[in-house]
């Protein structure tokens with residue numbers, strides 16, 4: 533069983549302020565450590581129930597956060613950014629039995645996490661797919677859907693757990709914190725690690741087929757930018773239309789095309 537893990541930092545236990553997600557700040561080390569520990573726990577849970585190969589994408593900021601030496605040895609870690617449109621799920625394909633999301637967070641415009649955003653906190657006001665406000669989970673979940681890979685587990689803030697359950701009813705989630713205004717209420721970091729390990733074991737022991745996200749026939753994308761110049765510039769991408777001074781629309785039946793558009797306009 534080959535497993536893919538995409539990991540972020542804004543949804544790990546404790547992280548609350550941008551300084552804690554920024555490599556250049558002293559506050560960051562503790563949360564880099566927690567991100568690593570949560571990913572390690574997910575790997576251990578997966579290996580305990582029969583995974584034989586795990587690929588991990590370090591999907592926060594520089595893509596160079598996870599301390600690789602602390603992970604189990606039979607894992608591969610993708611560091612940095614290739615420039616491929618699949619972004620936070622680079623190298624995902626139909627050879628994987630399941631995908632899991634660690635440290636994921638509430639979408640742009642949501643009140644579920646002080647660090648809520650979608651892809652870029654300075655560029656995107658909101659992103660909608662087929663009329664639904666989209667998180668990074670949904671944006672990348674549709675990549676998994678396009679390969680038929682089940683979405684089996686997610687850990688992060690309570691809001692993203694609820695959102696993921698509304699999209700994939702049988703996904704197993706672990707909420708490690710709840711955002712309230714600019715604060716977070718967190719479980720203990722060791723408890724987060726323990727719950728992720730046991731949650732992953734249960735997720736991969738269940739019927740993975742129940743966790744498939746159906747592939748829509750067509751994708752209607754709407755992106756509202758923070759600034760009008762961002763929308764104006766994006767409007768020149770082939771197939772993009774400007775619907776108001778800050779908002780663009782795009783439609784395609786190919787999710788690769790959607791992700792390619794996204795990688796050029798955001």
Ligand SMILES: [Zn+2]
Nearest residue numbers: 540541592593
């Ligand atoms: Zn991030």
